[in-house]
Amino acid sequence: MAATQLVNPDLVKERQNAAFSPEHLTYFLYGGPEKTKRKRFLQNLVIEGVKKLGVKQYATVSREEQYEQALQKYAYLVDTERQLGITNSTDKALLHEAVFPCESFPYILQYAAFINPFTMLASEEQKAKWLPLMKNFRLVGTYAQTEMGHGSFLRGLETTATYDPSTQEFVLHSPTISSIKYWPAGLGKTANACIVMAQLITKGHNYGMHAFLLQIRDLDTHQPLSGITVGDIGSKFGLSANDNGFLKMDNVRIPRNNMLMRHSRVLPDGTYIEPKNDRLMYGGMTSIRTDVVGVASRRLCIAVTIAIRYSAVRRQSEIEPGAGEVQVLDFQTQQYRLFPQLAAAYATTFASTTISAFYRTVSPHIERGDLQELPMLHALSAGLKAYTSWTCADGVEVCRLACGGHGYSEASGLPKAYVDTTAACTYEGENYVLILQTARYLMKCCRMLAEGEQVPEVMDFLRPSTSETSRLDARLVMGDLIQAFAHRAARMTRDAAQSMQTSIVKGENPGQAWNSNSVQLVAAAKAFTELHVVRVFAEAVETMRGSLRHVMESLWRLFAVNNIVSSLGDFLVDGYLSTQQVSLLEPAQRDLLKELRPDAVSLVDALDFPDGVLDSALGRWDGQVYEALYDYSLRSKLNEKQVLDAYLKHQRPFMESQWKKHAASAVTSRL
Numbered sequence: 251m252a253a254t255q256l257v258n259p260d261l262v263k264e265r266q267n268a269a270f271s272p273e274h275l276t277y278f279l280y281g282g283p284e285k286t287k288r289k290r291f292l293q294n295l296v297i298e299g300v301k302k303l304g305v306k307q308y309a310t311v312s313r314e315e316q317y318e319q320a321l322q323k324y325a326y327l328v329d330t331e332r333q334l335g336i337t338n339s340t341d342k343a344l345l346h347e348a349v350f351p352c353e354s355f356p357y358i359l360q361y362a363a364f365i366n367p368f369t370m371l372a373s374e375e376q377k378a379k380w381l382p383l384m385k386n387f388r389l390v391g392t393y394a395q396t397e398m399g400h401g402s403f404l405r406g407l408e409t410t411a412t413y414d415p416s417t418q419e420f421v422l423h424s425p426t427i428s429s430i431k432y433w434p435a436g437l438g439k440t441a442n443a444c445i446v447m448a449q450l451i452t453k454g455h456n457y458g459m460h461a462f463l464l465q466i467r468d469l470d471t472h473q474p475l476s477g478i479t480v481g482d483i484g485s486k487f488g489l490s491a492n493d494n495g496f497l498k499m500d501n502v503r504i505p506r507n508n509m510l511m512r513h514s515r516v517l518p519d520g521t522y523i524e525p526k527n528d529r530l531m532y533g534g535m536t537s538i539r540t541d542v543v544g545v546a547s548r549r550l551c552i553a554v555t556i557a558i559r560y561s562a563v564r565r566q567s568e569i570e571p572g573a574g575e576v577q578v579l580d581f582q583t584q585q586y587r588l589f590p591q592l593a594a595a596y597a598t599t600f601a602s603t604t605i606s607a608f609y610r611t612v613s614p615h616i617e618r619g620d621l622q623e624l625p626m627l628h629a630l631s632a633g634l635k636a637y638t639s640w641t642c643a644d645g646v647e648v649c650r651l652a653c654g655g656h657g658y659s660e661a662s663g664l665p666k667a668y669v670d671t672t673a674a675c676t677y678e679g680e681n682y683v684l685i686l687q688t689a690r691y692l693m694k695c696c697r698m699l700a701e702g703e704q705v706p707e708v709m710d711f712l713r714p715s716t717s718e719t720s721r722l723d724a725r726l727v728m729g730d731l732i733q734a735f736a737h738r739a740a741r742m743t744r745d746a747a748q749s750m751q752t753s754i755v756k757g758e759n760p761g762q763a764w765n766s767n768s769v770q771l772v773a774a775a776k777a778f779t780e781l782h783v784v785r786v787f788a789e790a791v792e793t794m795r796g797s798l799r800h801v802m803e804s805l806w807r808l809f810a811v812n813n814i815v816s817s818l819g820d821f822l823v824d825g826y827l828s829t830q831q832v833s834l835l836e837p838a839q840r841d842l843l844k845e846l847r848p849d850a851v852s853l854v855d856a857l858d859f860p861d862g863v864l865d866s867a868l869g870r871w872d873g874q875v876y877e878a879l880y881d882y883s884l885r886s887k888l889n890e891k892q893v894l895d896a897y898l899k900h901q902r903p904f905m906e907s908q909w910k911k912h913a914a915s916a917v918t919s920r921l
């Protein structure tokens with residue numbers, strides 16, 4: 251920050267009063283002083299670079315302009331990456347975050363869901379041929395899987411890829427209106443190619459969903475190719491700069507070699523060679539799900555930074571009559587709303603770091619054909635994607651509401667953070683559908699344990715425990731709190747398994763039994779995922795020392811206590827927590843709010859978002875919120891002219907006609 255910047259005195263005081271050094275926490279989050287320095291350098295560089303492009307603030311332009319500006323900013327981003335020789339994925343993510351703060355952009359899937367799944371699914375020969383075209387943007391692509399009629403149930407996809415041995419081509423076809431590909435990001439106007447997921451039919455047999463590389467537009471004129479109908483799906487709840495698209499294929503012929511043939515193949519005569527495991531086709535989705543955990547947690551980190559800084563600057567109402575208006579952050583209710591979001595922001599950040607690390611560890615094994623850890627990776631990434639996007643979307647909305655009226659203005663940066671985060675509850679697998687995959691794995695582990703088989707170490711919590719009551723006392727020992735989450739997850743999983751068994755005994759088939767108990771299964775999978783998040787947050791805190799450890803331990807405790815209190819029935823139902831123990835929790839929660847109050851601003855400062863990423867009049871580092879809000883309003887398009895054409899066209903005639911009807915006298919320009 252510029253040393254000369256005039257900072258709101260309340261924020262200055264907050265920063266002076268912190269009991270720990272936020273800089274140390276920043277170093278912890280970003281991997282040390284050197285990496286932090288690099289992060290700041292990179293983000294500030296592109297924030298300044300974007301300013302020089304002359305693009306307008308996202309919230310002040312139309313959808314078409316947002317789209318155009320996003321293309322312009324992306325070109326600048328890639329040029330900068332190349333000039334700086336950036337290949338590291340964290341550096342890239344940091345640059346993306348600074349150029350597109352809580353904003354989507356048309357090329358979002360170029361790497362995440364075009365190049366990555368292509369690399370996973372294509373043969374070496376195919377990679378040699380197409381990767382250079384993809385990496386150098388000759389091919390701009392997306393992942394076209396969802397159709398109008400099917401997104402969750404992939405076996406129900408209707409698009410067909412029928413092999414014709416006489417020409418050695420596949421014929422891609424959308425046989426019905428519901429089979430039109432619908433939603434893929436960047437498909438409408440930007441992509442000239444895509445990975446299409448379609449039912450592979452050869453020698454009259456359907457072998458299920460497979461991936462094909464399809465060119466959809468001419469590489470020079472960008473016109474759609476013959477047989478292709480493609481376009482933008484129209485305005486959405488958010489993600490306006492993205493041209494999510496539709497695609498209809500009318501018997502489009504592609505060479506046999508455009509089927510991605512690393513795992514399964516079709517020989518020239520039409521013979522099908524099966525993959526080692528048909529789940530490998532789903533690998534691209536697992537990769538993005540782990541990214542989505544990171545995307546959602548960063549959005550909540552941004553929202554909580556905005557809301558806590560603003561609450562420290564905003565003064566309204568008195569606590570003691572006559573003693574002056576207080577910072578709204580001093581209201582217990584404000585702390586009760588915001589501090590759990592702060593805790594969740596850190597919790598999901600650590601969850602994101604660990605699932606990414608797990609993904610990086612396991613994917614080379616999967617690449618080698620060792621699929622032992624695949625079910626666990628799938629269950630954990632699906633559960634965390636759902637848990638984090640729910641938690642963060644809800645949290646962003648809590649932050650927005652906690653900013654009062656100004657939270658409703660786009661100037662706050664919170665509406666765009668919300669619409670962006672809530673989308674993550676649906677894309678890459680609707681959350682209920684995904685968390686049920688986690689439940690499926692839990693049921694499988696229950697069966698394995700019942701049959702005396704080994705389960706992965708993280709599932710050990712399912713083993714019968716000797717202790718059926720908690721040792722929790724007023725000290726709120728971390729181990730006792732973690733044990734409470736473990737007990738709850740185990741009990742709920744066993745209860746769900748038992749209910750499934752009962753349904754089957756009553757005569758339901760496995761599908762019916764699953765559906766009859768799916769509310770319980772979802773609850774068990776959420777409890778398991780929350781246990782995981784509580785654990786990884788605790789593991790991170792346990793590596794910290796001194797005053798940082800002290801404050802982060804309190805934040806962790808707030809996360810744990812808050813989650814117990816908000817699902818108290820789960821912990822009481824079998825008497826694991828006694829009513830006496832429960833009576834400790836709400837006072838402890840209030841004490842934690844008070845304890846964390848002096849460190850709240852520094853805890854968000856430590857997240858280290860530059861103003862360019864917050865993109866918020868309310869969350870600015872210097873706290874000069876009213877100047878920023880006023881400036882934003884002056885830039886409203888409606889203020890470009892004092893008297894609008896719409897006034898002359900609609901308002902004035904309307905007013906005149908109303909007045910004439912009821913008063914039958916002339917309009918005067920003054921009262």
Ligand SMILES: CCCCCCCC/C=C\CCCCCCCCCCCCC/C=C/C(=O)SCCNC(=O)CCNC(=O)[C@H](O)C(C)(C)COP(=O)(O)OP(=O)(O)OC[C@H]1O[C@@H](n2cnc3c(N)ncnc32)[C@H](O)[C@@H]1OP(=O)(O)O
Nearest residue numbers: 343362402403404529532536541544545548628677678679
């Ligand atoms: C502090 C840190 C600092 C760092 C700074 C960093 C800052 C930056 C911040 C963030 C970093 C990240 C930046 C990266 C940017 C990336 C951006 C990402 C943006 C995303 C944009 C959105 C794009 C959206 C794309 C899409 O939506 S694509 C479409 C997605 N569609 C789906 O997900 C469909 C969901 N449906 C399914 O997956 C399946 O149909 C099903 C629900 C799983 C059911 O399938 P089915 O075969 O019918 O299943 P079952 O019978 O139930 O199960 C069969 C069997 O298969 C197993 N299975 C299923 N899936 C998988 C899998 N994926 N992997 C492995 N195994 C799987 C399942 O478990 C069953 O197994 P068993 O039979 O053994 O039980």
Ligand SMILES: Cc1cc2nc3c(=O)[nH]c(=O)nc-3n(C[C@H](O)[C@H](O)[C@H](O)COP(=O)(O)OP(=O)(O)OC[C@H]3O[C@@H](n4cnc5c(N)ncnc54)[C@H](O)[C@@H]3O)c2cc1C
Nearest residue numbers: 393394395396400401402433434435673677678679680682
């Ligand atoms: C912003 C955005 C971007 C997207 N980008 C892409 C993209 O790039 N590429 C792409 O291919 N797709 C994309 N999608 C599509 C997305 O992946 C799907 O919308 C998503 O997987 C959900 O599928 P659906 O729309 O069919 O929902 P549905 O499955 O129709 O869901 C409707 C309801 O039914 C419930 N339901 C469905 N099945 C079950 C079940 N088995 N058990 C219990 N409940 C069930 C769901 O929980 C939900 O409440 C995008 C979507 C959005 C919103």
